Amino acid sequence: MNTIGTTVLGYPRIGPARELKRALEAYWAGTGTEDELLATGGQLREQTWTALRDAGLGSIPSGTFSHYDQVLDTAVLFGALPERFTRLGLSPLDTYFAAARGVPDAPALEMTKWFDTNYHYLVPELGPDSRFTLTGTATVDEVREARALGITPRPVLLGPVTFLLLAKPDTPGFRPLDLLDELLPAYAELLRQLRAEGVEWVQLDEPAFAADRSTPELNALTRAYHVLAKQADRPKLLVAGYFGGLGRALGVLARSPIDALAVDLVTDESFVDAVAAEGALRDKEVLAGVVDGRNVWRTDPDRALVRARRLLDTAARVGVSTSCSLLHVPYDVAAEPRLDPRLRGWLAFARQKVDEVVLLGRALAGADVDLTPAREAVADRARATEPTDPAVRTRIAGLTEKDAIRPPYAQRVLAQSTALDLPALPTTTIGSFPQTGDVRRARAAHRAGRLRDEEYRTAMRAEIERVVRLQENLGLDVLVHGEPERNDMVQYFAEQLAGFAATEHGWVQSYGSRCVRPPILFGDVSRPEPMTVEWARYAQSLTGRPVKGMLTGPVTILAWSFVRDDQPLGDTARQVALAIRDEVADLETAGIRIVQVDEPALRELLPLRAAGHEAYFGWAVHAFRLATSGVADSTQIHTHMCYSEFGEVLPAIDALDADVTSIEAARSKMEVLADLTGAGFARGVGPGVYDIHSPRVPDSGEVTGLVRTALAAVPAGRLWINPDCGLKTRRYAEVEPALRHLVAAARQLRGEA
Numbered sequence: 001m002n003t004i005g006t007t008v009l010g011y012p013r014i015g016p017a018r019e020l021k022r023a024l025e026a027y028w029a030g031t032g033t034e035d036e037l038l039a040t041g042g043q044l045r046e047q048t049w050t051a052l053r054d055a056g057l058g059s060i061p062s063g064t065f066s067h068y069d070q071v072l073d074t075a076v077l078f079g080a081l082p083e084r085f086t087r088l089g090l091s092p093l094d095t096y097f098a099a100a101r102g103v104p105d106a107p108a109l110e111m112t113k114w115f116d117t118n119y120h121y122l123v124p125e126l127g128p129d130s131r132f133t134l135t136g137t138a139t140v141d142e143v144r145e146a147r148a149l150g151i152t153p154r155p156v157l158l159g160p161v162t163f164l165l166l167a168k169p170d171t172p173g174f175r176p177l178d179l180l181d182e183l184l185p186a187y188a189e190l191l192r193q194l195r196a197e198g199v200e201w202v203q204l205d206e207p208a209f210a211a212d213r214s215t216p217e218l219n220a221l222t223r224a225y226h227v228l229a230k231q232a233d234r235p236k237l238l239v240a241g242y243f244g245g246l247g248r249a250l251g252v253l254a255r256s257p258i259d260a261l262a263v264d265l266v267t268d269e270s271f272v273d274a275v276a277a278e279g280a281l282r283d284k285e286v287l288a289g290v291v292d293g294r295n296v297w298r299t300d301p302d303r304a305l306v307r308a309r310r311l312l313d314t315a316a317r318v319g320v321s322t323s324c325s326l327l328h329v330p331y332d333v334a335a336e337p338r339l340d341p342r343l344r345g346w347l348a349f350a351r352q353k354v355d356e357v358v359l360l361g362r363a364l365a366g367a368d369v370d371l372t373p374a375r376e377a378v379a380d381r382a383r384a385t386e387p388t389d390p391a392v393r394t395r396i397a398g399l400t401e402k403d404a405i406r407p408p409y410a411q412r413v414l415a416q417s418t419a420l421d422l423p424a425l426p427t428t429t430i431g432s433f434p435q436t437g438d439v440r441r442a443r444a445a446h447r448a449g450r451l452r453d454e455e456y457r458t459a460m461r462a463e464i465e466r467v468v469r470l471q472e473n474l475g476l477d478v479l480v481h482g483e484p485e486r487n488d489m490v491q492y493f494a495e496q497l498a499g500f501a502a503t504e505h506g507w508v509q510s511y512g513s514r515c516v517r518p519p520i521l522f523g524d525v526s527r528p529e530p531m532t533v534e535w536a537r538y539a540q541s542l543t544g545r546p547v548k549g550m551l552t553g554p555v556t557i558l559a560w561s562f563v564r565d566d567q568p569l570g571d572t573a574r575q576v577a578l579a580i581r582d583e584v585a586d587l588e589t590a591g592i593r594i595v596q597v598d599e600p601a602l603r604e605l606l607p608l609r610a611a612g613h614e615a616y617f618g619w620a621v622h623a624f625r626l627a628t629s630g631v632a633d634s635t636q637i638h639t640h641m642c643y644s645e646f647g648e649v650l651p652a653i654d655a656l657d658a659d660v661t662s663i664e665a666a667r668s669k670m671e672v673l674a675d676l677t678g679a680g681f682a683r684g685v686g687p688g689v690y691d692i693h694s695p696r697v698p699d700s701g702e703v704t705g706l707v708r709t710a711l712a713a714v715p716a717g718r719l720w721i722n723p724d725c726g727l728k729t730r731r732y733a734e735v736e737p738a739l740r741h742l743v744a745a746a747r748q749l750r751g752e753a
């Protein structure tokens with residue numbers, strides 16, 4: 001009998017040394033050829049496959065590589081790109097990148113968060129006229145590539161129902177899910193081709209079912225897998241549900257004629273009860289996802305085995321896998337020789353997790369394996385006292401309700417308008433300015449010890465001065481220092497806070513070629529010294545206009561770190577909030593009148609199921625307010641968020657009680673504003689009028705149009721004019737004209753008011 005036994009649901013693809021990032025960026029810049037880019041991809045796939053084979057995995061995934069994004073890959077695979085890209089007459093690769101990044105006449109597909117992770121996917125656009133044909137060859141090509149290495153892989157595909165659920169309608173009122181019957185024949189054809197290539201198993205990912213789903217959506221799931229299973233010449237079907245328990249979809253999938261089901265037993269441990277009680281799994285292989293695909297701690301082998309063994313009487317066979325793809329963790333702990341050795345011993349990245357899966361699979365199968373090292377690592381972490389800081393604990397215990405409450409907004413507004421004296425429709429930016437090669441080189445040289453502190457400070461000050469003068473010349477009203485000293489908005493703070501460790505090579509893909517290096521939050525958090533005050537004070541000393549201090553909020557710091565799993569997230573959030581509160585206070589003392597506390601990840605940590613929302617908002621909102629409520633009425637607190645769908649988060653945005661909230665809105669053409677005001681929001685708001693995710697520069701007519709739309713929802717007295725997000729990924733050649741158009745639009749509309 002052909003079983004999977006042990007596997008991982010996916011693997012990092014950017015390259016251990018970010019080879020893919022470099023090849024992509026070289027290709028886009030015209031300094032690298034298509035052949036070079038394709039060759040880099042081929043090498044990375046080969047390295048991954050051989051590493052997984054050599055580690056002893058039972059089944060090796062293919063199709064986990066992507067030149068940009070797996071959802072875009074799926075749209076291309078089935079010929080479902082919008083016509084605005086296909087009619088450009090570009091090569092297949094350039095058409096793909098046009099959809100991902102946009103070109104002057106064809107704005108990119110919308111990008112949004114992949115469930116509750118910090119990965120972003122491109123949103124397919126589908127409508128009544130969408131048709132699907134199997135046009136892409138990447139899936140089959142990769143199988144051939146792997147087979148040439150002697151490996152018969154298990155292609156991983158995005159499942160048809162999740163693909164449609166992630167798509168957005170190109171026509172109002174249209175439901176992409178209605179295209180299921182159009183789409184399934186294309187999947188069936190692919191299954192037939194894969195079988196003809198000798199493929200034994202195919203994995204279809206349906207993470208959409210870790211969220212609450214309606215009956216029609218569950219019916220679509222039933223229908224999809226009955227239809228696909230009917231395909232005569234097909235590989236066996238493994239369906240993977242991850243990022244949480246499957247809820248009602250568990251029964252649906254168990255009763256469908258698929259051959260195996262992968263379940264996430266990490267995110268919601270109680271889900272193991274539901275799986276164990278599911279009688280219809282009797283004829284299936286179940287892959288127990290007991291190795292956490294999203295966090296970096298070593299797996300407790302005994303706890304993992306207890307969970308996996310509970311399924312032995314339920315399923316025909318039980319295998320071991322990761323809870324989700326390993327896309328969300330770095331490659332290899334071995335690449336981190338400078339980490340504290342004790343901490344390092346507690347960690348497992350992708351490569352180590354593969355070994356854990358193999359070890360647990362052998363133990364589950366009854367082989368005589370040595371679990372002692374794994375047990376010892378877990379015990380050592382539990383024993384360690386370093387993560388606990390009694391001073392932090394005492395301070396948390398002494399908090400009262402009023403530490404998280406500011407006086408009424410009406411009172412603050414008066415104090416702030418006196419203190420700041422801003423025009424109507426004030427203009428500002430979200431914080432970062434383009435990070436030039438010089439800035440990056442100076443930071444790298446300083447980090448490597450080649451640039452002395454004093455030289456580094458001089459270089460950063462020069463950059464800050466340049467950016468301040470530029471903003472003055474452009475005519476912006478509220479200035480920023482530009483964040484040249486920051487490598488990343490979370491890592492920068494984590495490096496200065498106690499309780500965090502930084503990695504050197506722990507890169508994780510965020511989108512396309514963009515990677516982040518999430519810090520590891522291993523212990524109680526506190527702020528030994530001011531983190532941003534010196535730069536903010538310097539920027540303010542250069543200008544009479546207000547300079548906005550720029551901090552990252554507690555929820556975002558958690559969302560973009562690997563967090564400790566030995567205490568509730570809410571407890572950790574409170575500690576981080578106090579550290580930020582200290583920084584806000586020091587900025588205020590230094591003469592900074594506006595402080596922005598970014599929470600772009602507020603939505604990201606929102607539990608996928610509504611049942612978890614209230615508890616989440618409770619601690620997340622409290623943490624933000626704790627961080628920002630220590631200031632005078634006259635100090636204006638801003639926050640910033642960027643994602644395309646706000647939905648359930650709207651009430652929480654209101655509850656944050658920030659004086660001004662800037663939000664992404666350019667791509668949705670300001671739709672979010674009506675939702676915000678509809679939810680009762682009545683404070684300052686800055687809907688983004690410049691989509692910084694695309695190299696496109698909006699002209700001032702476009703910006704004026706957007707602001708006019710915004711003015712229909714928000715009175716001029718509360719409306720701010722700003723880009724969608726920080727500018728650090730853009731070039732000055734794009735940013736300068738865009739900001740000039742933004743200021744011109746604000747001035748024109750002020751004149752009309």
Ligand code: GLN
Pocket residue numbers: 430431432483489550598600640641642725726727728
């Ligand atoms: N202040 C940050 C910046 O401008 C905000 C980034 C973000 O929201 N992701 O870069």
Ligand code: ZN
Pocket residue numbers: 430600640641642724725726
């Ligand atoms: Zn942003």
